[in-house]
Amino acid sequence: MRLFRSCLLVAFATSNASGQQVEFDFVSLDGMFRDDEVNDLNNRGVVVGNVDTPNGVRPAQWSLEDGLEVLSNVNQNALADAINDAGQVAGTFVQSFNDVSVEAFRWDDGVVEELGMLINDEASASRDISSNGQIGGVSGFQGSDGRIFIAESFLTSDSDLNPVFFGGLDRVNDIGQACGTSGGVFFFDGTQTSEIGVPTGPFSFARAVGLNNSELMVGFAAFSDGFSTSNRTSFYWQGVSEGVEIPVPSGEHEATDVNNLGWIIGNSDDGPYRFRIGGSVEFLEDLIDLPAGTELFRVLRINDAGQILGLARPIGGGFGTDIPFLSTPINVGVSYCDSTPNSTGAAAELTALGSLSAADQDLTLQVSPVPDARGLFIFGLNQVQLPLGDGFLCVLGNFLFFPANPFEGSQVAQLPLTVPIGADGVTVQFQYAFRDNDAGGNLNFSNGLALTFTD
Secondary structure: OOOEOOOOOOOOOOEOOOOOEOOEOOEEOOOOOHHHOEEEEOOOOOEEEEEEEOOEEEEEEEEOOOEEEEOOOOOOOEEEEEEOOOOOEEEEEEOOOOOOEEEEEEEEOOEEEEEEOOOOOOEEEEEEEOOOOOEEEEEEOOOOOEEEEEEOOOOOOOOEOOOOOEEEEEEEOOOOOEEEEOOOEEEEOOOOEEEEEOOOOOOOEEEEEEEOOOOEEEEEEEEEOOOOEEEEEEEEEEOOOOOEEOOOOOOOEEEEEEOOOOEEEEEEOOOOEEEEOOOOOEEHHHOEOOOOOEEEEEEEEEOOOOOEEEEEEEOOOOOOOOEEEEEOEOOOOEEEOOOOEOOOOOEOEEEEEEOOEOOOOOEEEEEEOOOOOOEEEEEEOEEEEEEEOOEEEEEEOOOEEEEEOOOOOOOOEEEEEEOOOOOOOOEEEEEEEEEEHHHOOEEEEOOEEEEEOEO
């Protein structure tokens, strides 16, 4: 049997009511967060939002492993705005009666660092946090936009973007770049701020709300007469280039986030969607394993593992019926053999996404988190668990190797697979191997993954 350079998945996927195979599961977070508001998601699958306690509103985090946890040692009213992969949270202290911003802070494993505000300002608010702990936000007067800042510690007169720039910051990436709006879209490249403005067309303002590590920004443009907003339209921008409209088929729509693999998500009159440059728009309603009687309402965040944070509603439900959820791509393989933590702080997990059928030819191997170094996808026929380097070799017999690099700015590597025709019932073992230069240069491995093909 010959395996071509693409990946296999073991199928446990289900189908929706229309018979289409779903690609994502659905985990409800209903009733966990205050007003069912969820604000951010990191690449480890940890969600942050806010909860009501007897002492006021407090920031909280949720994960499938640990459940809901109120952040420790936050002893006044506060909101969680964003979380990075190290578990650091960017938050904002607020007034007790109206949630108006008072002061930005960073939470790191129970240690709370107040950031203060820029000179002559009366308040600050955080918006996002990078992987190295840089917080992006605004400093100005309570309840309004102000000077934009990116800071690693207490704010000073030179903590804001140079030159002084007024507006609303939305996202900071892991290399210290930022985006947002000042009426039109702006992009900060780490040194200077460029005003990209408003796309050509029937628009009066634009806003970039998502930014990845390859300078890809996403957001929307719209027209406002001061009383109402119309013609909301999804756009993407590559650095300081002109905005490009995302080809959502009809109605109004807006992009909400982009990950480091280039997947864009957004919302439209026809429902939440996903899109990748060079591809076509796909509506997520048909791809997520929604509970009976439930429909998608909005999608908010997508991480590098492809997990989507969003809101669903009972069919026909209105305001106040939102159901926060986390959807994870369904692994069609069977995992075996242990993986051990690497220098990213977690163990590499290998999954198979798509279909194991030769008729579909839609199969991709995905591994994360892995260090930013060249690795190898290993194919073999036999399962083992042999200590080797800092981990375990899980595949043996008739090896095939295919090199791969993580996507730029991410801790994710992928390999598309071609399912061989005539391999119905054949099971093949897969693993990812890599040299971990930040952990002494030793070899390490993902888990093993067994894929059984069908015609």
